[in-house]
Every structure is written in C-alpha cells, then in structure tokens.
Amino acid sequence: MGKKILTVDDSASMRRMVLFTLGSAGYEVVQTCDGVEALEWAQKSAVDLVLTDVHMPRMDGITLVRELRALTHYKFVPMLILTTESSVEKKMDGKRAGATGWLVKPFNPPQLLATVARVI
Amino acid sequence: MTLDLEMAEIAKVFFQESREGLDVMESGLLTLGAGADAESINTIFRAAHSIKGGSATFGFAEVAGFTHGVETLLDEMRNGVRPVTAEAIQILLQSCDCLREMIAATEAELPLDQGRIASLNSDIAHILGERPQAAPAPVAPAAAPPAAPPDATAEAGGTPSSGAQGWLITFEPVADLLRLRNEPTRMFTELARLGAVVARADTSRVPLLDALDPESCYLSWNLEVSGPISRAKIEEIFDWVESQWRAEPMSVEKSSAVAQPHLGPAPEARPVSAERGPAPAAPTAQKAADSGSIRVATEKLDNIINLVGELLITQSMLCGFADGIDPNELDRLRQGLSQLARNTRELQESVMQIRMLPISFAFNRFPRIVHDLSRKLNKKVELKLTGENTELDKTVLEKISDPLVHLVRNALDHGLETPDRRSASGKHETGSIELGAFHEGGNIIIEVRDDGAGLNKAKILQKARERGLVAPDQDLTDEQIDNLIFMPGFSTADQVSDVSGRGVGMDVVRRNINDLGGHVQISSKEGQGSTIRIRLPLTLAILDGQLVRVGKEIYIISLLAIVETIQVSKDRLNTLVGRTEVFRLRDEYLPVVRLCDQFGVEPDSRRAEDGLLVVIEADGKRAGVLVDDLLAQQQVVIKSLESNFKPVVAIAGATILGDGTVALIIDVPDLIRSVRKLGSGAVTAHAA
Numbered sequence: 071m072g073k074k075i076l077t078v079d080d081s082a083s084m085r086r087m088v089l090f091t092l093g094s095a096g097y098e099v100v101q102t103c104d105g106v107e108a109l110e111w112a113q114k115s116a117v118d119l120v121l122t123d124v125h126m127p128r129m130d131g132i133t134l135v136r137e138l139r140a141l142t143h144y145k146f147v148p149m150l151i152l153t154t155e156s157s158v159e160k161k162m163d164g165k166r167a168g169a170t171g172w173l174v175k176p177f178n179p180p181q182l183l184a185t186v187a188r189v190i
Numbered sequence: 191m192t193l194d195l196e197m198a199e200i201a202k203v204f205f206q207e208s209r210e211g212l213d214v215m216e217s218g219l220l221t222l223g224a225g226a227d228a229e230s231i232n233t234i235f236r237a238a239h240s241i242k243g244g245s246a247t248f249g250f251a252e253v254a255g256f257t258h259g260v261e262t263l264l265d266e267m268r269n270g271v272r273p274v275t276a277e278a279i280q281i282l283l284q285s286c287d288c289l290r291e292m293i294a295a296t297e298a299e300l301p302l303d304q305g306r307i308a309s310l311n312s313d314i315a316h317i318l319g320e321r322p323q324a325a326p327a328p329v330a331p332a333a334a335p336p337a338a339p340p341d342a343t344a345e346a347g348g349t350p351s352s353g354a355q356g357w358l359i360t361f362e363p364v365a366d367l368l369r370l371r372n373e374p375t376r377m378f379t380e381l382a383r384l385g386a387v388v389a390r391a392d393t394s395r396v397p398l399l400d401a402l403d404p405e406s407c408y409l410s411w412n413l414e415v416s417g418p419i420s421r422a423k424i425e426e427i428f429d430w431v432e433s434q435w436r437a438e439p440m441s442v443e444k445s446s447a448v449a450q451p452h453l454g455p456a457p458e459a460r461p462v463s464a465e466r467g468p469a470p471a472a473p474t475a476q477k478a479a480d481s482g483s484i485r486v487a488t489e490k491l492d493n494i495i496n497l498v499g500e501l502l503i504t505q506s507m508l509c510g511f512a513d514g515i516d517p518n519e520l521d522r523l524r525q526g527l528s529q530l531a532r533n534t535r536e537l538q539e540s541v542m543q544i545r546m547l548p549i550s551f552a553f554n555r556f557p558r559i560v561h562d563l564s565r566k567l568n569k570k571v572e573l574k575l576t577g578e579n580t581e582l583d584k585t586v587l588e589k590i591s592d593p594l595v596h597l598v599r600n601a602l603d604h605g606l607e608t609p610d611r612r613s614a615s616g617k618h619e620t621g622s623i624e625l626g627a628f629h630e631g632g633n634i635i636i637e638v639r640d641d642g643a644g645l646n647k648a649k650i651l652q653k654a655r656e657r658g659l660v661a662p663d664q665d666l667t668d669e670q671i672d673n674l675i676f677m678p679g680f681s682t683a684d685q686v687s688d689v690s691g692r693g694v695g696m697d698v699v700r701r702n703i704n705d706l707g708g709h710v711q712i713s714s715k716e717g718q719g720s721t722i723r724i725r726l727p728l729t730l731a732i733l734d735g736q737l738v739r740v741g742k743e744i745y746i747i748s749l750l751a752i753v754e755t756i757q758v759s760k761d762r763l764n765t766l767v768g769r770t771e772v773f774r775l776r777d778e779y780l781p782v783v784r785l786c787d788q789f790g791v792e793p794d795s796r797r798a799e800d801g802l803l804v805v806i807e808a809d810g811k812r813a814g815v816l817v818d819d820l821l822a823q824q825q826v827v828i829k830s831l832e833s834n835f836k837p838v839v840a841i842a843g844a845t846i847l848g849d850g851t852v853a854l855i856i857d858v859p860d861l862i863r864s865v866r867k868l869g870s871g872a873v874t875a876h877a878a
Contacts, residue, residue: 081240083204087247090196125236139369145405148371154243161432170371171430176246176254188380189371 073190074098078108078122078134079152088121091179092186105129109137112144119190120149121173124160132160132167139168148189152177197248204244205297208253209290211237213554216286219279220557231268234282238264241289253292256307259314260285266318281313283558356385356416357424361435367407372431378413380427385417414440488584491544495731498538499827505534506848542729545585549627549636550578552591556598556625563602570609570620571602577627582634583729586706590636590726593699597638597722598623600696605642605720615717617641636724644714647671653680672712672720673810676700704808704859706730707750733828733855735845737821738804740785741792744853745817746826746845751858753805753812755820758798770865773803773814780805780814781865788840788861789854794818808859811866815856828855840864 075097079085085101092099100117102108104126112120120138122131129137131151138144151164154175161172173185218234238261245253260282266272288303288310295302359381367374381387389411396408415424421437428435509527553575560573582590606612606621613619624639647668654660654674666674674680678697703710707727714720727733727750735746762774763782771782782803786793794800795818803814826845831838831854842857 080236081204081244082207083200083244084240084247086200086203087197090200125239127233127236145369146371154239154246158432165370165430168366168370175243178247188376189373 072096072098073118074100074116075119075121075186075190076100076102076108076112076117078102078105078120078126078131080104080123080126084123084152087179088182091182095183095186097186105131105134105137108134112138112141116143117147119186120144120147121186122149122151124151124153124164132163132169135164135169136167150185150189201248202297204248205293208241208244208293211241212286212290212293216283216558217554219282219286220561222274222279228268231264231274235261235264235268250296252302252307253289253296256285256292256311257289259311259318260289263314263318272317278317281310281317283561285310285314356414356419356440357421357437358440359413359415359424359428359435359437360410361413361428361431362410363407363431363434365403365406365408367431367434369405374407374409374411377427377431378411381413381415381424384419384423385415388414416440488545491541494541495545495827498534498541499829501534502538502827503846503848503850505530507850510848538732542583542731545583545729545731546581547584547587548579548581549587549634550575552587552594553578553625553627555591555595559595559598560602560623563599567603568608569602569606571606572620572622574622574624575626576624580627580629580634582627582726583731585730586634586708586726586728589702589706590708590724593702593724594625594636594638596696596699598625601638601640601642601720601722605640605644607643630725634726634728636726638722638724639719641719644716644718644720645672645675645712647716650674669711669713672714675712676710707733707748731828733826734823735826735855736804736823737847737853738785738815738817739819739821740789740817741794743789743791744821744847744851745785745789746853746855747804747806747815748855748858749823751806751808753807755802755804758801758803758816760797760799763798775805775814778812780812782814782816783861783865784816786816806858806862808862811862813862813865815861826853826855 075092077085077088077092077099079088079101080103085103089099089101100111100115102111105122106128108120108122109129120135122134124131131153135149135151138147138149148170149168151160151169151172152175153160153164153172164172170189171185173182177185214237215234218230218237222230222234238257242254242257242261245251245257263272263278263282267274267278272278288306292302292307361374363372363374378387378389390413392410392412393408395410396402402408424437505527508530515523556575557573560571564571601623606623607615607617609619612621622641624637626637626639628635651660651666651671651674654671654677655662657680659674659677659680660666676696676699678695680695680697700710703724703726707730709725710722712720712722733746734749736749736752738745738747756775758773763771764774765771771784772779773782774780782798784793785791786796798816801816801818802820803816804820805812805814807813826847828843829845831841831843834844838854840857840861842855842860844852844854847853
C-alpha cells in the first residue's frame with residue numbers, strides 16, 4: 071500500500087470524489103488542477119500512477135500525458151485518462167500520446183478502484 | 191465518513207462548481223458575438239463538459255441529459271462545424287438559465303420544469319438539424335454498469351455461438367506496449383480468471399541481442415481461453431490495446447461457419463484531426479473564476495478573524511503592563527512588544543485579506559443584465575467595466591450587489607435615451623454605461639456612469655415641493671436637487687415600468703448602502719448623463735474609532751462619521767419644547783444627544799460647557815453628541831452585540847479595549863434617526 075497517485079482535474083467535485091475513493095483505499099493522492107500544475111509537480115517528484123482529466127484549462131490531459139512521457143522518471147509510469155468521450159477518437163489520441171488506458175465518465179467509486187487496480 | 195455521506199458532501203461541491211461553470215459560460219457567451227476565437231468557445235465548452243460529467247457521475251441524469259445537447263452544440267461550434275449565430279447564443283444563454291434552475295431544483299430536491307427543458311431541448315435539436323424527438327437521451331448515471339462499447343455489435347456482445355467452448359485470441363501488440371505500461375502478464379492473469387488459459391508466445395520477431403531494445407515488445411501471443419465467456423468480458427480486459435488483438439470463437443467443430451474471424455472494434459472511419467492539439471494558454475477572457483482560489487467556509491474565517499482580534503487585545507494589554515515594570519528590563523520588553531504589535535498587525539491584515547474578493551464577482555452579472563434589458567427596452571448600450579480586480583470584503587460585496595443592479599437598471603431605463611432620441615440630439619446611437627471601482631483613501635469607490643439624458647432638475651424640484659420635502663422658498667444647489675431622488679417615497683418615473691420602479695426606490699438603495707457604512711451620491715448634467723458614486727468601507731469587521739468618555743464609561747464613534755468636535759458655549763444651546771436640545775452651529779441647528787441620558791450613565795458634569803460636542807453625520811443629516819472627554823483614536827475589532835446579546839438601539843456593537851474593559855460602539859445612523867424622530871418637527875420649524 072501507500073502507492074502514490076497523481077490526479078489532475080479542474081473540477082473540485084471530481085477531485086474530491088477521486089481523493090475520497092482512492093484515499094479510503096489506502097493510496098496516497100496528490101491533487102492538481104490542470105496540466106501545467108501537474109507537470110510542474112511531476113518534474114520534481116515521482117508517482118506510481120497518473121490519473122488525468124482530458125478537458126482542462128491551460129493544458130489538457132492528452133498534452134500532459136505526452137509531456138510526462140518525455141520525462142525520464144515518467145517513462146514507465148502508468149497513465150490513465152478520465153474522459154466523458156467514449157469516442158474512439160479521444161481514446162486513440164490518448165493512446166498515441168502515451169496513455170496506458172482510460173476510464174470513461176461517469177464512473178462510480180468501485181469502477182475507479184477496479185481500473186486503478188489494473189495498473190498498479 | 192461513509193460513502194453516502196461523503197457523496198452528498200461532494201454533490202454540494204458539484205452544485206457550487208456548476209453554478210460557477212454557468213457563470214463562466216454566460217460571460218463567455220456574452221462576449222462571443224462576431225469573430226469568436228477558438229479558445230473563448232473552448233472555455234465555454236469545457237464548463238459545459240464539466241457540468242455534464244459531474245452531473246452524470248453524481249447521478250443527476252436529467253441535468254446530464256440536458257447539458258449533453260448544449261455540449262454537442264458547443265462542440266460543433268468550436269470545431270467550426272456549426273456557425274456562431276446570435277440565435278444560437280441566445281438559446282445557449284437561455285439554456286444556462288434553465289440549467290441554473292435545474293441545478294437549484296435538483297439541490298433542493300424539487301421537481302424540474304419539464305416544459306421548459308423540453309422546449310429548449312427542441313430548440314437545440316432544431317439548430318443541430320435534428321428532429322425534436324431526437325432530443326439527446328440522458329446520459330446513464332454512474333450507478334449503472336458500464337455500457338458495452340457503442341461499436342460492439344449485438345452479435346459481438348454475446349457469448350460464443352452454441353457449441354462454442356471459448357475464444358481464440360490473437361494478440362499482436364505494438365512495440366510500445368511495455369512503455370505504455372500495458373502489462374501483458376496482468377491481462378493474461380485477468381483472462382485466467384474467466385477460464386483456463388493456454389498461452390503460446392510467438393518469439394519469431396525477437397531480434398539478436400545487439401539490435402534488441404529492452405524497452406520494446408517483440409512478442410505476440412496466441413491465447414486460448416475456455417468456457418462460456420461473453421465477448422464483452424474479453425473486450426474489458428483488452429480494451430486499452432484495441433486494434434492490437436482479435437478474438438474468434440473457439441468451437442468444438444472449428445470448421446463451422448460461425449468461426450468467421452471477428453476483428454476487434456475497428457477504428458472509426460472518421461479521420462482524426464490532428465490539428466486539434468493542446469488548447470493554447472491564451473489569456474483571453476480569463477476571469478477571476480480561475481484565479482487558483484481555495485474555498486473556505488466563511489465561518490472558519492470569521493473564527494480566525496475573531497482570534498486575531500483577541501491577539502490584538504492581549505497585545506495592547508501587555509503594552510499597558512509594560513509601563514509599570516523594572517526599568518532595566520523595560521527596554522527589552524518594549525522591543526519585544528513592538529515586534530508583537532507589528533506581527534499582530536500584519537497577521538490581522540493578511541487574515542482580513544482572505545475575506546477580500548475582487549468586485550468582478552458582483553460586476554460579472556452585469557453583461558447579462560444589460561444584454562437582456564437593452565433588448566427589452568430596444569436601446570443600444572455598451573457596458574464598460576473597469577477596476578474589476580478591486581477587492582472588497584465578501585459581506586460588503588454580497589450586500590452591494592442588489593443596489594448596484596438597481597442603479598444600473600435605472601441608468602438603462604431612465605438614464606439612457608432611445609437610439610432615435612440620441613441621434614436627434616447629436617449623440618452616438620449607442621449609449622454607454624460605465625461601471626467602475628477603485629480605491630480612494632481607505633475606501634472603495636464604485637461609480638455607475640451613463641451618458642444619457644441626466645436628471646431633470648426642474649421636475650425633481652417640482653415633485654419635491656409637491657410632496658413637502660422642500661420648503662417652497664428654499665434655495666437648493668444643483669447637487670442638492672439631484673440627491674433629492676434618494677429621499678424616501680420619491681420617484682419621478684411618470685409611469686412605473688416593468689424594468690425599474692418596482693416599488694423599490696432609490697431611498698432603499700441608499701439605506702442599504704448606509705447600512706454597510708457607506709455613502710451614495712449622484713451628480714448629473716442635463717443632456718450629458720449622470721454619475722452615481724458609492725463610497726464603501728473596505729471591511730465591516732474593523733473600524734477606525736474615536737474613543738469618547740462619559741463618566742466612567744467609554745464609547746466608540748466611527749471616525750468616518752465625525753465631522754468636527756467643538757467646545758460648547760451655553761448661549762448657543764437651546765432647549766425646545768418636548769425636551770429636545772438644539773445647538774446652533776454656524777447657520778445650522780443641530781439636535782443634541784446627551785450620551786449620559788441616552789445610556790443612563792452618570793456624567794462628570796451636567797453643564798454642557800464642561801464637556802465637548804462631537805458633531806456626527808450620517809445620511810446627510812447631522813447631530814451633536816455631548817460627551818465628557820475625547821480619548822485616543824484606535825482601530826477596534828467589532829463584536830456583534832446582536833449575536834452575543836441582543837440588538838440595542840443606537841449601539842452597533844462592542845469591542846474590548848486594551849485594559850480588558852468593554853466599550854460600546856455607537857451606531858451613528860441609528861442614533862441620528864432616533865434623535866431626529868424625537869424632535870424633527872421642532873427642528874425643521876426652528877431652522878426654517
């Protein structure tokens with residue numbers, strides 16, 4: 071336990087739900103509000119998993135994944151995108167940028183935990 | 191906390207966030223107009239997208255369903271598929287209103303206005319070129335099990351056809367598989383949970399060691415999983431590596447026609463536009479909404495403010511002690527104390543700062559209000575906002591909002607002329623309303639300025655005389671005439687319009703502002719426009735006070751309310767019938783309040799010439815307060831009497847002084863009102 075997860079979401083309610091769900095399951099959660107903030111944090115720190123929303127101001131989730139993959143210490147970190155887009159297009163964009171997988175919104179806490187458990 | 195309780199809490203956050211999102215959408219839509227840039231639409235889209243995602247997650251299917259249509263329209267607009275028309279913007283604005291109501295109703299667990307929702311849904315569908323019946327279906331709430339991928343055919347979703355024993359999966363991953371952390375062993379483990387797995391790895395593509403990149407995957411696999419397993423189960427496991435695998439049903443008679451190889455979900459035929467890359471971090475219309483703020487309960491802040499107040503009190507108490515201490519130690523103590531004083535002051539200032547919000551929170555409503563109102567009144571108007579980042583106390587901000595709306599409405603309705611009349615008088619057809627805020631000497635000034643017709647002074651004066659507000663022969667300056675509109679029961683509108691004149695007069699506006707410790711006045715030039723100027727204190731929690739003494743009691747009067755302090759000469763003090771005393775100050779007669787009588791304390795002396803007369807002013811009215819002595823001036827922290835004790839006439843609150851004694855703070859407007867009421871008739875008669 072004690073695996074560290076970086077979450078990126080511009081919505082406070084989503085952040086809180088993710089924090090509560092993952093926190094209750096024993097994960098250590100780091101929260102950021104957009105791609106720029108997440109990238110800044112990641113440049114100095116390591117995590118076991120990145121969980122990012124797609125549509126965010128300043129830097130979207132797809133760009134974030136691409137930028138993170140370029141960092142040496144994030145080369146092999148699993149990265150999941152949270153998105154309401156169930157279209158293949160967004161998923162493939164994410165994949166091409168280097169995402170491990172995705173979780174389609176809306177999801178409930180058990181679904182989130184199950185998905186996280188698939189990668190760490 | 192249990193999941194349910196926590197989810198209820200989170201839903202509250204969602205409601206608040208949605209309202210903020212709607213504000214962002216609304217202000218974005220209002221500036222959209224012609225030449226909309228991509229990032230502006232993107233910002234609006236993102237807000238709608240978040241509301242949809244959140245409402246679906248928290249189980250508000252109807253909100254999610256409605257937002258879906260709005261989001262689709264915005265999505266098409268930002269992709270350039272759909273033009274940005276005035277009609278579409280209008281419908282989107284109405285949708286914002288509708289959503290705001292839906293969210294309020296959902297939060298209050300009240301029924302939704304289905305008629306309105308359906309009608310807007312069909313408007314949106316109409317723009318999207320769909321038939322109204324094709325209104326977007328509600329998005330499934332999170333509680334529902336994850337739906338099968340939309341592109342999975344009915345056949346693919348089922349179990350292998352009769353006689354099938356399992357699946358034969360060919361998995362040919364891309365070289366990046368491991369780098370993207372799609373662990374094949376994990377997938378195989380999951381697969382093994384569904385049934386017995388036989389895996390064969392194809393190592394033919396593994397290069398010689400020299401050419402081998404240890405991070406790449408060169409293997410592919412043939413996997414046989416046995417059992418009555420649905421295709422959806424397998425898709426769940428392999429969904430992140432789609433297009434790298436295919437599965438065919440494994441049957442006893444493998445030659446069966448059913449064994450047609452079934453490719454995994456094919457990539458959609460629609461070309462992927464690579465140009466829709468990252469949103470540029472453009473500073474366009476980035477308002478206070480995303481200023482990286484943290485939400486804190488007002489109650490908690492007030493608590494901190496209270497504590498800091500206590501700290502101030504302790505500090506000034508220590509300062510008092512210092513005077514009676516061993517002289518050798520005194521210097522060091524003084525040094526420490528002055529540092530404490532400085533720290534405390536800084537802490538207090540920074541804590542007060544937390545309560546401060548930019549006035550844009552109040553100003554942001556106005557583009558919409560002006561937009562709607564100018565349509566209704568058929569007037570053309572340009573709204574200019576300045577000084578939106580000027581900060582003021584949250585409570586002041588909340589309470590000033592409604593009076594401001596009233597003033598802006600008035601300016602639009604009564605101030606600005608119709609385009610025809612403007613053209614006729616040589617003005618530009620489009621009128622201007624300017625809403626500005628700035629600091630001035632420890633106060634906030636808010637100005638509402640229009641370039642309309644200005645006030646009709648003759649009409650105002652006539653009306654004031656009709657109502658007996660002004661004596662027939664009384665001469666008034668232009669400014670005094672203008673400010674008559676703030677008198678109770680004064681309205682010059684010839685007919686009560688739908689827009690303003692709803693019975694809430696300018697006197698109410700003035701009273702609200704006065705209650706905030708502020709002041710409002712108007713100046714206007716006929717034919718050129720009016721300017722309303724509101725002066726407000728930065729905060730309500732701290733006051734610059736003048737300490738005054740009556741007998742053994744100390745009272746505090748706001749420095750802002752004190753005009754001057756004078757020594758009383760007996761010959762200028764007269765007692766009128768009905769026991770009111772008046773004092774002749776230059777050409778004015780002031781009603782006099784003896785604080786000793788007002789509050790029932792024993793003064794040093796009852797002879798007026800032994801004391802001092804403090805002249806106070808509020809709402810443009812003056813009075814004299816007779817006290818024994820003036821003491822220091824200091825900033826005091828206001829403690830509410832109302833919440834700790836009960837409301838008391840002419841007392842605004844209390845504070846604790848450095849020596850631990852409680853001092854009452856005089857409510858100047860209330861005091862003046864009460865004394866004017868007592869002797870109003872007599873005073874007017876005498877002054878006239």
